[in-house]
Amino acid sequence: xxxxxxxxxALLLVLEGIMPFLHPGALRRYLFQVVQQNxxxxxxxxxxxxxxxxxxxxxxxx
Numbered sequence: 001x002x003x004x005x006x007x008x009x010a011l012l013l014v015l016e017g018i019m020p021f022l023h024p025g026a027l028r029r030y031l032f033q034v035v036q037q038n039x040x041x042x043x044x045x046x047x048x049x050x051x052x053x054x055x056x057x058x059x060x061x062x
Contacts (some may be wrong), residue, residue, distance in 0.1 A: 019027045034042070
């Protein structure tokens with residue numbers, strides 16, 4: 001289980017690093033837009049992302 005957790009963290013870091021590596025200017029503009037959003041919008045986006053993640057985990061771990 002610990003190896004699965006480390007693998008998931010490593011994959012997260014790889015995926016998170018793709019955008020700044022390929023398009024740093026676009027990432028900067030995107031993050032600027034995110035900072036300007038209100039808390040409710042960010043919470044809804046977080047809830048949607050978590051729900052999709054749970055759904056993917058459910059489908060892949062059956």
